[in-house]
Amino acid sequence: MEDKELFEITARSVIVEVTDERTGEIFRRELPIDFYENANLLRLSGENLDGSTSQLVFYSARGLERLRDLTGKGFDHDPCGGHTKEQTPTT
Numbered sequence: 241m242e243d244k245e246l247f248e249i250t251a252r253s254v255i256v257e258v259t260d261e262r263t264g265e266i267f268r269r270e271l272p273i274d275f276y277e278n279a280n281l282l283r284l285s286g287e288n289l290d291g292s293t294s295q296l297v298f299y300s301a302r303g304l305e306r307l308r309d310l311t312g313k314g315f316d317h318d319p320c321g322g323h324t325k326e327q328t329p330t331t
Contacts, residue, residue: 249275251274252274253273280302283295283296
C-alpha cells in the first residue's frame with residue numbers, strides 16, 4: 241500500500257473475536273455488518289429481522305464537539321484560529 245494519508249475506513253463485513261470469560265476459549269465470527277470509521281465517528285450498520293436498516297454510531301470526542309457546534313450547542317470559540325473578527329474581511 242502506498243503511503244497515503246488515511247481519512248476513512250470502510251468495509252462490508254466485520255470479524256468479531258471474543259474470549260469467553262468462563263472457559264478462556266476464543267471465538268471468531270465474520271458478520272455481514274457495514275463498517276465506517278473516520279476521525280469523528282465509528283458507524284456499524286446492518287439489517288433488522290424485518291429487513292430495515294439499523295445503525296450503531298459511536299462518536300469520538302472530536303466528533304461530539306463538531307456535532308454540538310453544528311447544532312448550535314457548542315462553545316463559542318474558534319478551534320482553528322482563523323475566524324476571529326480581526327481577520328474577517330469587511331464589506
